[in-house]
Amino acid sequence: MRIAAGVLVVLALAVVVVPLVVQLDQQLVDLGSANQAPSFAHPFGTDEVGRDVLLRVIYGLRVSLLIGLVAALVSMTIGAVAGLAAGMLGGFADRVIMRVVDGFNSVPHLLFGIFIVALFSPSATAVVVSVGLTHWTTAARIVRSEVLTLRARPFVDAAISGGSTRLRVVRRHFLPHLMPHIALASVLMVPHAIWHETALSFLGLGLPPHLASLGNMINDGARSLLAGDWWASLFPGLFILVPTLAISALVQYWRDRTNPRWRSELQL
Amino acid sequence: MTRALARMALWRLAFTVPLLFAVTLGMFALAKASPFDPVKQYLGVRALTTSPEITAQIRENWGLDKPVAEQYFTWLGNLVQGDLGESRSMHRPVIEVIGERFGWTLLATGCALVLMLVVSLAVGALAAWRRDSWLDRTITGTAYANEAAPVFWTALIVMWIFAVKLQWLPPGGLTDPAATTLEFGDVLHHMVLPVAVLAFSQSSWLLLFVRESLITTLREDFVLGARARGLRERTVVVRHALRSALLPFITLVGARIPELVTGAILVETVFSWPGVASASVEAALAADFPLLAALTLLATLAVVIGNLIADSAYVIADPRVRVLGVS
Numbered sequence: 001m002r003i004a005a006g007v008l009v010v011l012a013l014a015v016v017v018v019p020l021v022v023q024l025d026q027q028l029v030d031l032g033s034a035n036q037a038p039s040f041a042h043p044f045g046t047d048e049v050g051r052d053v054l055l056r057v058i059y060g061l062r063v064s065l066l067i068g069l070v071a072a073l074v075s076m077t078i079g080a081v082a083g084l085a086a087g088m089l090g091g092f093a094d095r096v097i098m099r100v101v102d103g104f105n106s107v108p109h110l111l112f113g114i115f116i117v118a119l120f121s122p123s124a125t126a127v128v129v130s131v132g133l134t135h136w137t138t139a140a141r142i143v144r145s146e147v148l149t150l151r152a153r154p155f156v157d158a159a160i161s162g163g164s165t166r167l168r169v170v171r172r173h174f175l176p177h178l179m180p181h182i183a184l185a186s187v188l189m190v191p192h193a194i195w196h197e198t199a200l201s202f203l204g205l206g207l208p209p210h211l212a213s214l215g216n217m218i219n220d221g222a223r224s225l226l227a228g229d230w231w232a233s234l235f236p237g238l239f240i241l242v243p244t245l246a247i248s249a250l251v252q253y254w255r256d257r258t259n260p261r262w263r264s265e266l267q268l
Numbered sequence: 269m270t271r272a273l274a275r276m277a278l279w280r281l282a283f284t285v286p287l288l289f290a291v292t293l294g295m296f297a298l299a300k301a302s303p304f305d306p307v308k309q310y311l312g313v314r315a316l317t318t319s320p321e322i323t324a325q326i327r328e329n330w331g332l333d334k335p336v337a338e339q340y341f342t343w344l345g346n347l348v349q350g351d352l353g354e355s356r357s358m359h360r361p362v363i364e365v366i367g368e369r370f371g372w373t374l375l376a377t378g379c380a381l382v383l384m385l386v387v388s389l390a391v392g393a394l395a396a397w398r399r400d401s402w403l404d405r406t407i408t409g410t411a412y413a414n415e416a417a418p419v420f421w422t423a424l425i426v427m428w429i430f431a432v433k434l435q436w437l438p439p440g441g442l443t444d445p446a447a448t449t450l451e452f453g454d455v456l457h458h459m460v461l462p463v464a465v466l467a468f469s470q471s472s473w474l475l476l477f478v479r480e481s482l483i484t485t486l487r488e489d490f491v492l493g494a495r496a497r498g499l500r501e502r503t504v505v506v507r508h509a510l511r512s513a514l515l516p517f518i519t520l521v522g523a524r525i526p527e528l529v530t531g532a533i534l535v536e537t538v539f540s541w542p543g544v545a546s547a548s549v550e551a552a553l554a555a556d557f558p559l560l561a562a563l564t565l566l567a568t569l570a571v572v573i574g575n576l577i578a579d580s581a582y583v584i585a586d587p588r589v590r591v592l593g594v595s
Contacts, residue, residue: 107568108571119302191416203553
């Protein structure tokens with residue numbers, strides 16, 4: 001747990017501080033020092049046009065994190081509104097919304113994302129839209145089931161008999177209850193969104209190819225990989241893997257703390 | 269039970285038709301909202317020298333001057349009649365492209381699915397049986413890392429180890445570049461890496477599930493009873509505990525089809541496997557709407573079939589289950 005938190009703090013600091021100190025010229029090419037193995041001057045080596053992999057990985061993580069955060073926020077907002085509407089309105093509206101959720105889940109997410117990005121020229125906006133449109137269903141399910149259990153609680157009856165409108169019940173009573181769930185789901189959504197963005201970029205359907213992003217870098221590295229230069233693809237991948245593991249370790253720890261029954265199941 | 273099964277299947281199918289309509293409508297709306305102009309794309313550089321009259325003629329021939337609703341229904345009518353249109357990037361009928369590539373995807377994903385089931389069952393059971401040993405920790409640690417790692421990256425690392433460093437297996441393609449005919453051994457040789465990577469990338473979730481499920485089952489009374497009767501440890505774990513832990517496992521496999529499709533898209537692209545999944549990427553890079561739309565429908569159909577299998581397995585395994593509110 002401490003390791004996971006430490007890793008995340010170091011990465012977050014690197015992502016915020018390094019761009020302030022060292023500027024990265026996205027277009028700069030240095031063919032004289034292409035494909036160098038990791039050394040003291042270039043700890044992660046250089047890629048096929050001589051760019052320092054370490055610096056680009058940090059910039060790439062920054063772009064991925066930013067897109068991941070925005071996309072997670074977008075999908076959580078759509079999901080929370082849909083879930084709240086389904087849970088509160090019930091009946092016909094609930095059935096329609098849940099069928100829409102099923103429908104969105106029937107198209108494999110990456111294919112749907114590919115479809116959207118293919119028809120709207122590859123850009124950060126297209127990626128955010130594609131992630132937002134495909135990932136909101138999980139959030140909608142979570143929020144809906146929470147609303148349904150909350151609705152049965154006595155304090156809701158009390159509020160309504162006290163003259164509260166539905167909107168007031170949602171604002172004053174449900175949202176404070178829902179916020180922790182929504183926050184947790186958002187945190188878990190970020191690695192998903194990053195994965196989605198890197199996969200699209202890797203396929204050449206994400207961010208513009210000259211931009212340092214983790215997916216683009218793995219795609220670039222794939223070419224020199226066949227010549228035996230492993231570092232240009234290995235390190236960007238590790239920068240996806242490690243933060244994802246750290247986030248899930250932290251979420252697991254938080255779950256264990258807040259849900260003692262769960263802990264006894266897993267750790268006895 | 270047969271009646272329950274039939275009713276469930278019928279309900280599923282009844283939901284499939286509106287679902288497919290909704291998917292076509294969604295795709296068409298997205299295509300109409302897209303800034304890409306199919307005529308300009310078709311003409312390419314020639315668009316600069318083609319006179320506006322000819323452009324308008326092409327537009328009319330393709331029915332692009334008609335109202336959007338009419339265009340949609342024409343397209344839908346063609347789809348229903350089995351005419352999937354012409355692939356704009358490959359300049360061939362879509363049905364031909366899919367027919368040629370579908371078998372390869374089915375072969376690779378089918379083998380990967382079987383391999384994944386066998387491996388995750390065996391390794392998951394092993395981890396549960398030797399719980400909290402170094403072996404269990406290695407297995408679960410690898411599974412968590414595998415779950416967090418993007419599959420295209422895993423594929424590249426595997427390719428680097430086995431194709432570039434060790435040179436045991438070819439790095440991609442379907443046959444040897446020098447080969448003129450399809451040889452069984454050659455295809456098998458090229459299939460090992462993509463199938464193994466696809467199976468490995470899909471296995472961790474199931475493996476962890478089997479482990480968790482078996483650990484819970486191993487604590488149950490009937491396992492204690494079996495042990496008390498002096499049965500061999502292997503018999504207890506495999507014949508008694510695993511059998512009971514398997515029940516939810518079977519039904520969950522069918523629900524994993526979307527992840528399998530996603531994995532196939534990435535793995536086929538990395539290993540240049542000539543299947544339908546990698547065709548979707550090629551179609552997307554060329555903004556080839558007819559091919560992409562057909563492939564999206566195909567994937568949706570695969571997901572629906574997967575859900576049907578999952579539900580059928582559920583109904584067969586436990587007749588009390590109600591699917592979609594139908595008993």
